[in-house]
Amino acid sequence: MEEREDCIALQCRQYSASCREFSVRCQPVQLRSLSAATCSVWLAAYWLFVLTQNSMVLSAAIFITLIGLIVYLHFVKIDQESLLVIASLGIQMTSSYASGKENTTFIEMSRVKDVVINEAIYMQKVIYYLCILLRDPLDPQSVSEVVPLFQSSKPRLDCLVEVYRSCQEILEQRKTVSQTL
């Protein structure tokens, strides 16, 4: 749990010895910010109407508000991001949007080299983020791709370290499994 102006919550669930799920839940859409945005758009439209005396401005403002809200809820606002790690199968990332849409990506375990906490420059800051390193099929020691996780909630280091430790416990199991085979 982290205390910031926008709180995010981490939940870890263990389904079995080799399967864990981590969900990061962001703050839902606040009524306060929603009404503030609507009021400002409508006030601006009314001011334009007073200037131009064209009533199309008002209907356009209502239209824009509705379409903007739908687009925001369906394409922009992510409510919950979760990571499901199954040692023998793979890793699945799910993002669920505020409108209920869910986006799922699955990476099979043979492609995964490691899950690490990387630090990089992002918008005039240096941030820590969790990422999956994918193996290059031609050269097993090199990294072909980096898949960043929890992109919209961007948890801080304490949250990431917990997820990292848990993930490493699961990933060690796949090494022991492959060595016994």
Added chain:
Amino acid sequence: MVENSPSPLPERALYGFVLFLAAQFGFMLYLVWAYVPESWLFSLGLTYWPQKYWAVALPVYLLVTIGIAYVLLFGINMMSTAPLNSTHTITDNYAKNQQQKKYQEEAIPALRDIPISEVNRTFFLGDGSN
């Protein structure tokens, strides 16, 4: 081959002084051209000048360019930062092609780029055999 050094030399003093005189002369010429009315200059016989419009336009162009350059530099920096999903945040050509030196007892280990998995294990899991 003479080494490059920033120490003062007689040639450099000469160049500096010539540049100083030329700059002063250029500035005085610019002021004369901008302020002296055209009729006076014509009466002296000097008729082939650029339009006086440029006496104001060129400094303004220069200042706007300097202002835009700040924004442009900022933008170029942001554009050339590697995105979060690129491998350049983890490794690069030099690290991929580095040679592994043999480990010698009681000697300082050779400098090398440590892979990120190892770094993470040492920092966050608290164990590290090396």
